[in-house]
Amino acid sequence: MDLTKDLIKNDFKKKLMNLYSEDITESSKLHLYLALGSLVREYASEKWMKTNEQYYKKQVKQVYYFSMEFLIGRLLGSNLLNLGITDLCREALKDLGINLSELEEIENDAGLGNGGLGRLAACFLDSMASLEIPGHGCGIRYDYGLFEQKIINGYQVEIPDNWLRQGNVWEVRKEDKAVIVKFGGTVIPAFENDRLSFKHENYEAVLAVPYDTPVIGYNNNTVNTLRLWSAQTIDKDFDLDSFSKGEYSKAVEHKYSIESISQVLYPDDTRIEGKILRLKQQYFFVSAGIQSIIRRFKKNKLPISLFNEYISIHINDTHPSVAVAELMRILVDEENLSWEDAWHITTNTIAYTNHTILSEALEKWPIDLFKKLLPRIFMIIEEINRRFCNEVREKYKDEKKVYDMSIIADGNVKMAYLAIVGSHSVNGVAKLHTEILKNKELANFANFYPLKFNNKTNGITHRRWLMEANPKLSNLITETIGSDWIATPNNLIKLLAFSKDKSFQDNVHRIKQNNKINFAKYVKDKYGIAIDTDSIYDIQVKRLHSYKRQVLNIFNILDLYYRLKENPNLDIIPRTFFFGAKAAPGYYLAKQTIKLINTVANKINNDNSINEKIKVLFLENYSVSLAEKIIPCADVSEQISTTTKEASGTSNMKFMMNGAVTIATLDGANVEIYDAVGSDNIVIFGMKKDEVLAYEKNKNYHSYDLYNSDPRLKRILDNLVNGSLGVINSEFSDIHKYLLANNDEYFVLKDFADYVRAQNRIDQLYRNKSKWREMCVYNIAHSGIFSSDNTIKQYSKEIWNAKGIHVDI
Template identity: 75%
Template sequence: MRINKESFKSDFKRKLTTLYAESIRSASNFHKYYALASLVKDYSSEKWMNSNDYYSSQKKKQVYYFSMEFLIGRLLGSNLLNLGIRDLCREALAELDINLDELEELEHDAGLGNGGLGRLAACFLDSMASVGIAGHGCGIRYDYGLFEQKIVNGYQVEIPDNWLKNGNVWEVRREDKAVVVKFGGKVTPVLENDTLTFEHTDYEAVLAIPYDTPIVGYKNNTVNTLRLWSAETIDKDFDLDSFSKGEYTKAVEHKYSVQSISQVLYPDDTRIDGKILRLKQQYFFVSAGLQSILRTFRKTRKPITKLDEYIQIQINDTHPAVAVAELMRILVDEEQVSWDDAWRITTNVMSYTNHTILTEALEKWPIELFKKLLPRIFMIITEINERFCKKIYEKYNDLNLVHDMAIVCDGYVKMAFLAIVGSHSVNGVAKLHTQILKERELNNFYKFFPQKFNNKTNGITHRRWLLKSNPELSKLINKTIGDNWITEPIKLINLLAYSKDKDFQDKMYEIKQANKAEFAKYFYETHGINIDPNSIFDVQVKRLHAYKRQLLNVFNILDLYYRLKENPNLDIVPRTFFFGAKAAPGYYLAKQTIKLINTVADIIDKDQAVNNKIKVIFLENYSVSLAEKIIPCADISEQISTTTKEASGTGNMKLMMNGAITIATLDGANVEICDQVGEENIIIFGMKKDEVMELEKTKRYNSMDYYNSDPRIKRILDNLVNGSLGVSPSEFADIHKYLLANNDEFFVLKDFAAYLDAQNKIDELYRNQDKWREMSIVNIAHSGAFSSDNTIKKYARDIWRINQ
């Protein structure tokens, strides 16, 4: 961009005056932040317009990434970086006595996602823009995020994440692009002049208003769009007649009912009203998104039968799977395309990413609920199902197989099955995950559609997770191998030549220690807790779920604590264990695990005999911005899920990219990390895939055997329920029951001994700093293979059929 410091300062002052009629001296920091962000959006707006004009004039094939989540984090720093003006901005603001870091801290993380699913979507948007693909996001503009997590007396407490309370400077409301989404009502077939149509009456009409956010590519003049939909009433916000009669609640209840669709991420669906709202959300953004895409396509004046040559839609997990039926509805009912042609177009347009093998993610809806809320869509899915079941029977002559593969069966509409049948591509997100899908979970579909199944291992945007989050390490890498890795991340491999270089090792170690010291300073200022930056930073940050096995981690800490109590002179390298995770509000076991972590942290903190050797920190309200602080500090990356349960993981990639050594099971993308760095540069423990699958098949696992045979396990589990942790014996009774009476679903006790051995190996390795630093450099060098730029290029080539 043709901007220098003087022009930037002039633009910034003008923006501050225009927005607030304030001088730099009188403006608050928040007003300075808002003015700066507004200016940065201005700088990107012309590129945004030009990108859209170029896609339109050149009739470029466009990709739409449909996702319930987009965990985009803060945008000010990344947009400055991608525009290529972050250093200039920092220097110019410093001359105005303004600290850029302080302004960046004022931006609220967007409440648009929860975990890896949403962060992957955000990384993919960044990469599509940065490699020059016309790729856009489609989702929901939630008024409130999942929740803001507070820890009170060790318990998770959820409070509303009102991320929009101060507005969102990055978005543009496009009221002229609004569409209507219809729920409920009655659908009547009408035969007129030998043409069958469907009349939809008595429906609830909801207005979908799009809010667009620019997605800035890295120094390439490409700006794509994240379009998020907000639900509003069409005409009557306020029922004056009801109000006049004194029915005050009724006067506004319709408005609030409609607005609830886009009010909160993942409403509790344990009750029927929550299920209805969740399904409404999914159809709402899918229908709005598809209507918008078709409206834009019509302007090209290309025949609708060529839609698949210009449009690709990626379904991110099962949440948007209803897109298959909705596109069929639009093509058949509104565009009068024949069923066979509409099906060809739909399957060529749609592609589906499966993210897990856990049954909770293979979403299904009760037929009666689905049929009542989406009557025409249910009719279309029923037709798809009947035609598909007929093909199964014709091929196999097996009614049992028809039953097992039916989309509509046993009282449910099965969304994963709909996505598979209605797409031309079905991909897993790690080599092992895809293998399991093909061999076990979706084996019937793989045999029927072998050509559809493929693997696309997840990736992360190295610009946010290394270049932005770890600037000093990035500068060292630039000095050492040049900066081509920023646009060609695979070139990080050139760092291998320096893995044994003592000077490079020392400089990298100094940067890591400075990062740790900076985090310790930040944490003391915000929480009043001291952290030893010379300790090993052992980090497990991810969504809290039983299969991710935070319990295994905390049990190791308890065992280490007991050993230190028995032998205060036990020689260990001081260790700080970090946990960061949110538990779903209705997930009791996960919330009790948080309580256990904080209980153990409190016990250790109060015990002066050990608190100089070990410490436990729970990172409250873990978020993208907090991840950017802790990940550059990490020495150890905990990736300890039960093998076969984690689809891929992306935290493992972010941590290795910043030089952390991974302790892991051979699960998800850990397998590929191990393949890249070699077994000597990762610490592997625990059961392999075949062992886990055999135990699950034979049901020969008995957790009581481990309880009775390993005194360490017995002591830990007994202490959960005997009051020795300083809480009521009943406090952790459900964890105790889960592991013993319910037989330890994710084999925590089975892998316990191996995990402790691996932890001891870490302690030994860390003492040999030459070897440790070499391992760290090897991990950074190989991390370029996991850039989302590489992943997106594979999607473009193999799935979307876009030539780069």
């Protein structure tokens, strides 16, 4: 479709009239946004239909990316960008007296994810569509996101994230594609036609209804699909008989019980009810997704024995690991394949990405819980485990090795082990992470399956995080080196020729400064706090977890504050420290860290004696849309996790791409950033991998030694519990205990002195304007290698064996 400004104007007015019987003068901004979103989706509809049609007709191999999270953020801006009509649409709306940017702010962030796991999944979908790779997402359509974060008296307070309250203009409900997912009940084995079969009885049936969202490729005709499943009742969802008897709660009890499956992202699992619900969620979307894939596959009239040649299922972390057993169940119980044939198909269809070495994230489920909720699936896992243990026993003749590698052991079903055994590829997400997986955490499996393990360093979509989030910088890059970097992001390296060019440096700085001014206005409007736009914007925004060490950051801030109290004329570049993070509702220490950050911010921001040389701000309810505002204005990117604990990180890549200088440990993908830009263009501190692993192995780290030997640490830690921060003495006693009595699990105190040194180096580097700006350009120039386009090309070639296909219109 060839769009013009006039055509968009006419289409928009018609859409507004058809949807709401309104003209522009009487419409609310919400109705204007919904009408525009509906129109944009309509513009993509022909491509969406043709994409599905040609995938079917040409019988291409398709990839299905299973993930508990898809942190897609807002879609209006990215869809306009990928359709190539942003400027045209902006001009058309301007003629009608409408500001496109204001309408973009109306859209709610989709409540479909929490952190890097979900954002990676969203970037991967964007890259697959933009590279014309037939790839789709499969997840859950949560009624409510993780939660909406409010900061009240410094504490995190969670309220429901009702992101669907104004509807979702991008999705299409496909009730005719619904499937049934079964929980509980009993499984009866029987011989039928000389074959052992299994009959599932007395189960709870849940209707999984798909909602499809278009995933629009950039500057092409590909529109892939994100399919999200909603849990609903099969039969009546309202018990009129109970209602008539006055039993009003009972009348809707069954409906609410079923719908709770897709109600909330990551329900609190500190209690057994939460654990059951989490396992239900995982099996729910996995079963629905695989049933849907097989149904679509069979429409092609291809034999099921060829399934793995046409389908690749990728499981994003351990949450969808039950896919191994579910695919086996369908192939054996419903398609009547032999175990051996089904296992061949399953292991050649499924691939697994591991995202963490933290034991808490390598999911395991109590046998009794698992067996009761998923009886047939448990039987299949038992058989997978029996056969696998026999293989291990045969190879090693070592019963301890068999026990250590068993999928079912210690009263638990170990989901990461199931994923490894049942897949043909296991990848880490950064070189260091993969090395640790192979040599330490999963060494037994890496030795047993030496060809399965591989690395695929994470990436980010440069379309969202540079072109959309920072259009002025994107335009400057195009004016300077041409537009080929958009299709081939590695060509950003051409900017190296301009890293010392004063004119280019000044232009990059001017854009950064304008972004800082705009964000300062946002902060002033939202928080009432004035920010020095000439200060260094020092930013740490990511999920709140002890290993990410927000506490280390705040300790440096306190040390700097105490130095300023002693010498208000201390010669430092003014610094504004930004934090943004959500803590899991049941993670008390993380929530106390948020309280600490806000307490320190309140004390510093209201102390006139330090001449406003530093300020601290906690950004409430961190989200994708907020990230798009703050990342383009960052001077310093805080990537300070304990070495060996961060799998990869992707915020490091986003900040780098927007010209921030990274202060970092050599952890996760920070190592590869360091390798790319060199020691002159990143500030490194802290223990290296071997030091951390040695301390953990030898158990010879004693945090009290540092407390007693470093007066700065002693003052900071003492002040946590003596009331000097303006709160009761016991407010931060748990943080104090965690770092001293519990011996500082993530080596905050050990890395403190080197972190302070690194922060002082940042201050000195920033004074040399030419050098600092050269560093910014150098980072942008090297960021193209971290585009998710590169990552997806590797996945497609080395794991999925999926090829791009041009969609003809």
